[in-house]
Amino acid sequence: MTARVYVAIDTPSLDKAREIAARVRHHVGGIKLGLEFFMANGRAGVHEMHEIGLPIFLDLKFHDIPNTVGKAIQALRPLEPAILTVHAAGGRAMLEDAKAAAPLGTKVVAVTTLTSLDDRDLKAIGVDRAPGEQVLHLTELAMTSGIDGIVCSGAEVAEARRLWPKGFFVVPGVRPANGAAGDQKRVVTPRAAFDAGASIIVVGRPITLAPDPDLAAREIGATL
Numbered sequence: 561m562t563a564r565v566y567v568a569i570d571t572p573s574l575d576k577a578r579e580i581a582a583r584v585r586h587h588v589g590g591i592k593l594g595l596e597f598f599m600a601n602g603r604a605g606v607h608e609m610h611e612i613g614l615p616i617f618l619d620l621k622f623h624d625i626p627n628t629v630g631k632a633i634q635a636l637r638p639l640e641p642a643i644l645t646v647h648a649a650g651g652r653a654m655l656e657d658a659k660a661a662a663p664l665g666t667k668v669v670a671v672t673t674l675t676s677l678d679d680r681d682l683k684a685i686g687v688d689r690a691p692g693e694q695v696l697h698l699t700e701l702a703m704t705s706g707i708d709g710i711v712c713s714g715a716e717v718a719e720a721r722r723l724w725p726k727g728f729f730v731v732p733g734v735r736p737a738n739g740a741a742g743d744q745k746r747v748v749t750p751r752a753a754f755d756a757g758a759s760i761i762v763v764g765r766p767i768t769l770a771p772d773p774d775l776a777a778r779e780i781g782a783t784l
């Protein structure tokens with residue numbers, strides 16, 4: 561089960577990222593690198609992180625016109641990420657172009673509704689649906705656009721999987737019982753995420769900010 565836990569290494573420091581990855585590598589299945597790491601270290605940094613020997617999930621959440629997203633993903637091809645993200649709200653043509661541009665072995669998954677948003681936040685950006693409804697709405701779009709899966713919270717993944725049994729479901733916003741949510745608003749425990757149908761879970765700060773990241777990763781693994 562721990563093979564399905566990806567650690568989100570959100571730091572601008574390549575040394576720090578390497579250190580954390582080396583400490584937890586036997587207790588996680590992959591490494592997720594996001595904007596913070598990529599803006600500081602670019603493609604060369606991602607190449608360095610490949611040395612750890614774990615699959616790389618490149619979480620850059622592309623959201624632009626189809627041509628721009630397609631070209632950006634083409635430029636990332638040599639990095640051969642296991643997984644990369646786009647925003648479902650970019651629309652069908654963007655999702656189709658993202659998938660067409662990605663390397664064959666790369667899963668393209670669409671962020672449906674960020675796990676940091678709740679009902680009120682959605683209303684404030686003009687979305688009248690509740691998070692659960694919005695996730696399902698965008699899951700349908702993702703499924704019919706030919707991409708591989710979606711990103712949603714553990715609160716919605718069971719319904720989304722019912723709609724798309726063969727989809728690949730990435731669940732961030734995961735916290736051990738009594739863990740600090742921080743800026744996340746739709747959180748579940750690692751075990752609850754898998755029980756509800758997550759394909760992989762993403763865990764960042766509960767591991768990377770722990771006094772002993774290795775122990776934190778092992779403790780999460782023990783709950784699965």
Ligand SMILES: O=c1ccn([C@@H]2O[C@H](COP(=O)(O)O)[C@@H](O)[C@H]2O)c(=O)[nH]1
Nearest residue numbers: 568594673674675732733762763764765
């Ligand atoms: O809806 C989303 C999409 C992506 N993320 C990313 O996952 C990690 C979560 O980190 P934590 O420290 O465990 O909160 C982070 O890299 C986000 O960019 C997300 O949280 N929610």
